[in-house]
Amino acid sequence: MTIVSSSSPTASGALPDASASQLTVVRRDGASTAFDPTKIAVAVSKAFLAVEGAEAGTSHRVRDLVTDLTARVVTALTSRGDSRRSVQVEDIQDQVELALMRAGEHQVARAYVLYREERTKARTPVDAAGVTKAPVVTVRAADGSTAPLDVARLRLVIAEAAAGLDAVDPEQILDETLGSCYDGIAQHEVELALVMAARSYVETEPQYSQAAARLLLDQIRRETLGRVHGEPRQATQADMSTAYAEYFPRYISTGIEAGLLDPELATFDLGRLAAAIRPERDLDFAFLGLQTLYDRYLLHIDKIRFELPQAFYLRVAMGMALKEDDRETRALEFYELLSSFRFMSSTPTLFNSGTTRPQLSSCFLTTVDDDLSGIFAGIRNNALLAKYSGGLGNDWTPVRGIGAKIRGTNGESQGVVPFLKIANDTAVAVNQGGKRKGAVCAYLETWHMDIEEFLDLRKNTGDERRRTHDMNTANWVPDLFLQRVEAGGDWTLFSPDEVPDLHDLYGAAFATAYENYEAAADRGEIRVFRRVKAVDLWRRMLTVLFETGHPWITFKDACNLRSPQQHDGVVHSSNLCTEITLNTTVDETAVCNLGSVNLVAHLTETGLDAELLRDTVKTAVRMLDNVIDVNFYTTPESERANQRHRPVGLGLMGFADALFALRIPYSSDAAVEFADVSMEAISYHAIEASTDLAAERGTYQTYDGSLWSQGVLPIDSLELLRTARNGDVQLDTGRTLDWEALRAKVLKDGMRNSNVLAIAPTATISNICGVSQSIEPTYSNLFVKSNMSGEFTVANPYLVADLKARGLWDQVMVSDLKYHDGVLARIERIPADLRELYATAFEIEPLWLIKAASRRQKWIDQAQSLNLYMSAPSGKALDELYRSAWRYGLKTTYYLRSQSATHVEKSTLKGTDGRLNAVPVAPAAAPAAAPAPVPAPVAAVPATPPPAVPVVPMDDTLLPAPALCKIDDPDCEACQ
Template sequence: MAAEQPVELTVIRRDGSSTPFDATKISVAVTKAFLAVEGADAGATHRVRDLVTDLTGRVVGALTSRGDARRSVQVEDIQDQVELALMRAGEHQVARAYVLYREERTKARTPADAAGVTEKPALTVRATDGTRSPLDVDRLRVIVAEAAAGLDAVDPELILNETLGACYDGIAQHEVELALVMAARGFVETEPQYSFAASRLLLDQIRREALGRVHGEPRQASQAEMAEAYATYFPQYIRTGIEAGQLDPELGTFDLERLAAAIRPDADLDFTFLSLQTLYDRYLLHIDKVRYELPQAFFLRVAMGMALREDDREARAIQFYELLSLFRFMSSTPTLFNSGTTRPQLSSCFLTTVEDDLAGIFHGIRNNALLAKYSGGLGNDWTPVRGIGARIRGTNGESQGVVPFLKIANDTAVAVNQGGKRKGAVCAYLETWHIDIEEFLDLRKNTGDERRRTHDMNTANWVPDLFLQRVEAGGEWTLFSPNEVIDLHDLYGTAFAEAYVAYEAAADRGEIRVFKRVKAVDLWRRMLTVLFETGHPWITFKDACNLRSPQQHDGVVHSSNLCTEITLNTTVEETAVCNLGSVNLVAHLTADGLDADLLRDTVKTAVRMLDNVIDVNFYTTPESERANQRHRPVGLGLMGFADALFALRIPYSSDAAVEFADSSMEQISYHAIEASSDLAAERGRYSTYDGSLWSKGILPIDSLELLTSARNGDVIVDESRRLDWDTLRAKVLRDGMRNSNVMAIAPTATISNICGVSQSIEPTYSNLFVKSNMSGEFTVANPYLVADLKARGLWDQVMVSDLKYHDGVLAGIERIPAEVRELYATAFEIDPQWLVKAASRRQKWIDQAQSLNLYMAKPSGRALDELYRSAWRFGLKTTYYLRSQSATHVEKSTLKGTDGRLNAVPVAIPEPTGAVCSIDDPDCEACQ
């Protein structure tokens, strides 16, 4: 019997043309009917999706039931079959909605006059004193029109109608403003451009609040009026801040009229809603919760604070302001919080070493509190503290180890909440040979003795190469108490290995009192198991950090910082300090890639800004001031990496993405080193320059050889380069360096939100995600993806439902072309080895490190082992969180109808388990 030949349908359209039959169009139409009846959430439910699949199958079956293999059908015939299938399934309301849908489509084909804005008659607005005045609909029209200007997908009439529909007689002024913003943000999930419209409507509220507070009387201004309003507002704003005791009186000595003339009011239009809300909630200065600082005044104030010691302060302040307001570079959160204020603590990260006696331990905890008070993120090296069972000479007793003191440090971090702006954040580091390492691994567990748990403290393993070599060789590992092996703490590379082996021999001879032998691979497995279960301790590599450190002549890197990107020397006398900021890659893109000249200009100015931070900074401890003034380290990073790949049409899982990571970081590295050397020629070298790798002509790219030599060639790093490094090397030898360190890639949790780009070097976590705050919850779609789907005619409410149903992952949505699905693959779809390879290419150019999160959809012991050993072998200095997938999914709901209080602090989007990171949580924000 011959096989049945498949039926091929051709659809005859209303204009007489024909097109191949596409069953997905039936699915889309039926889904829209269900959405109309059951709400926007319906398309993401299993029941509706199963029904749509079944009904589509029935329609296709009815259309192909005739015997002829090739035939044509009319569009109306298909629609009739859809109605019939809905009726037979008992979905009468949905069938009716489908009929209405057909009618609407028919009307859409017939031009009609656009509906005008419906205005409610005789509405009044209630002022704070109880008086009423007519609702100024004409002004609302102006504000909404301005909000939609240049946004081709935003319909101002739609926003105005939604707003007026929410108004009532006697409505308060702030409720009108809220209604405007809520109306616009209600459409964000289906059209990302409404995020900019919502931001501009929020901006109108901020203008009213700030102008009224500064001028002492009610004032409003449209965006068009702000060109003149900023000029009169800015000098008065500075005076208001000084009188309130918040701004440095030195700001009042600037030429304020010259600065005001440099303000770019149109830059206010570049904020997304999340960007501006973040500024409003967290950064803009206020008096009794009434903001008096406008966004461009905020950026200019920050710039002025960093230009205080410049010769031509106004010119430099304007130069710094333009970098910030154009989102080409953004300073870290402490700098944004405090620059130009009376307490300018502008530094991001602090690294300490804790001394092995009670006075030293509690001095370290006290310093933690002082450093955290003004928004510093902390990394503590606890390795010197003796372990459990070690002798205490003063009492002739035995130590209970490092864990009880870590508990105190944990509680201190919680108690000191950084001026009420965010909780203190600290990470404790311990070397893998410490006798307490096994207890240290359990600190974040939810079981066991709560007195030996630190649920609010991050932890990290400081792993020497010898340990991993023992793991690979199947050897044993010996744990010691540091008071009996004092020099191990300060040794690395070959010197560490030789001393360690000697101490093992001494232990065998009975010369060491406290030690324990374990199988290296067993300890390694436990480290990875706990990392998967709790997200801690992170894996960081001691030898790579030290062997490539430019400052190895002047000390030892004993730990990294809170976010594992800072690698600076610490001692009891010196608290390492780093001053951070990040280049926005997207702001430097052209159709052909990065604009090299613009990037060079940005990096040169950014390094100058970071160097200035050191001199104007307010230091809360003498140890931090001493270290920062002697070594002058800064950390220039980047953000928007994933966005740049989208714009360049490069999938994250590709050799092209790895090459872009390499080339972009090489340019940043070259120009950052060049800029610091220029500053050295202008201002002088940092005081400990002599003897550094810089002084020997060894740049970060050259220091790879030191790591390769120490590991006997057991390093896999591509050493290719594109730029003229010989010329730069000669310049550094001639002019020196202003800063001991110049690069570090931080998480950029909040400043990337301000700039409206993807965080740091992170892949996209989801193409559709929920941001939650006290205003409610709203869904945000990847704007690059939306633009792609629009160009293909695939972006509609059904696609929104599909994205919700699939948790922002495209793999299950077959009607999206394969190349689009590949480009927008999310973090858990990407093999983490691609992240390691890209990070390896960056690391070769960086004198510090990078905050590198690793994502694993299906973790296993073997996969984790391979991943972290490859991170070590590929020359990485540190890793950050391990993120594994959870049962937490994107909110399958619509924003429409959401209400609540505007301008509240945003809360974290759902995080994967195994790595409960709070870098998106405003109560943390780690480094930035």
């Protein structure tokens, strides 16, 4: 009953999948052979014969079952994507065993397992005394030389990986690794086997994620040190306490010689910097974080990395300290923040700081002019800005609508959509150096003549020439439109060439001008216009949003009425991720420079560590301000805007983790209060840091006349919104810090930055830091996370610790979590308090997300990337949700998420993460003591849902799930 037997008759019936012919089988001796599905049929047939006797060979039931099981095995082996074109013999046998179990043929599966064990023993050599001899395994190096497998070194590396991780069993990892090794195995395959051995246990014990990361470090050290030193080198973690100091200057010279690093880095005191490196911080990564860092951030020459993790952070810090007076001291200050995960710069800064092309800014906002030269200049600028990893927000409202007159040709305009198609294709063509797709979001105001065609851009039906499947889109919605929706009134669409001032107006001035234009249209003074029912257009906006995930809903008036820069222009759009709200003109491309505070790194037993947070924020704002001066600008419009206004966007991540640590359910008033007090503290210290910089370096050029210069802080600007809406808002104005003293300081010293706060998605940098994304609720407590580095099993370590403490963490619980997609509600043996604390995104009433976001928004001078989740959406529910967002004073919203984004593999207890299948999971470790609960900084209050808003007539039927991106889409700039 061996999988490679070819002597027995095969089962009848067609064997599936032509793609199976493309597979090769790696035998135990390392040799490869063609994949032959008939051998699977033979093996399964023999298993039935062994259990049911000779009559099984003539049984139609058995023969049909053999054919079906063979088809399942082949399908499983050929459905893994192009990255998997070969399979191990053991892997094939695992799939056969799995297919038998799924089919309920447990006795046959048992016979198959026993036979495999017998064959394994038969292959294991013994000496004359009957003692098992270790098989001889040689390892093949990259240069072709061979050497015996160094088991002693494997033990040492695994022991280092398990150090301090009480739930990790080093012998278990070693046994799994040795079981995957064969004679002639390549060195890199040994390293992969180590990592995969640890990864396979992550779903049963989260600590194995950290162990896997440390094992991956061994591979990174060999690759990196070998490249820098020009000869094969290996180093353990203990070696790195001295190896980093020798390596770092060589690393700098290697990068400069390759044309990758700025030669100015060589002028630093490299000895001083190298001596300050903290090698032990390499051990702080979880596997997803380090694999992401390796795949996308660490510098390489011809795909061979030469940058170690701590050198990466120090390089980024040096790049941001280039223009400091005491560069080494500041670089080490910045390095401390990054390497400790207290703060993380955005992806473009991490990619490019210290390099020969330091494009460090995250977001660019442009306004497209209404003529051919302006339109194509805008598209050209998109390409230049995207080339170095910038995310783009384009304001297309000025472009005239379909049917508008073109004076130069005496023809009629085809509207904005054909040009959006070109912008879409440009974003795909410029793929940001191969690191990620170009990413752009087009914004259009709700009164634009082309708004209805704009809503259809992401549909999968219709004229492909008028579809933009790769471009994000967003509605730029004025207050007057929603007021017409609630009043059941009409709404008039115009072409902007006939109403040129509407785009630059907001609040009462917009309403007056708009109504005047409606009257002019009625008098026949406007050529192109169309009148619709406001509620019908709103209904269509929400329906298309749900069907396609676009256009997002953003609020023009809230963005402008609370903007500190009202004296120097207008906010015409947000950015790719809806958190940036800066003024744009044809001559100025707004630029924002982002980074995020890790809330979890600032928690104590009583809540936030105020002094540590202040220290972090002060340094972070200085780092972000430095970006403006060292930045490489690809367009003059972006340089002009950044130098004049100097905006930055400090945000946060790890909010959900902080709630877990503080024992606060997301669906509670206590969570809303924590959102309030945590954002207040970040806002206070960020404004304080910017005014300190102004005292040191001077105010930004357009400071005079700003809200800052009038003593109007973000918390004060709430009243501007309340007044403009005649009190029709639900705003909280509570505060806990001494804002009067800070206001006086701002009036005295000014501000270095026009804007200082914005909450970005942080999907990738939060992965690096090993914390939850931005302000997001937990999507699932056990799931497979996909990004450009592969697929990774992620278990909620806080939940696992709690279940261990209560004696509930076992293999059955893992299976239950998989079956229920990481949702606890239907697992009855989990106590109610844990089900409430660890409720996932779709279990949380979305109005709680709105309410918490509203509390944050009062402290933020820009906006926040706010995803909304609905488990049972209907037209009525969507209407209530988005008008609640408007009435609670939010400036923008982001993706609308429905369920079915990602699901955990339910059918097997094998590890499923990664680009290769992992080895079987281990039995659950013995329960360990959970960390002591951290008291909440605010009193727990019984959960009461936020008040609802009046509902206009909408369809109350459930809507189908939309075709949205995954919860962590590798192709979405926002998720990187």
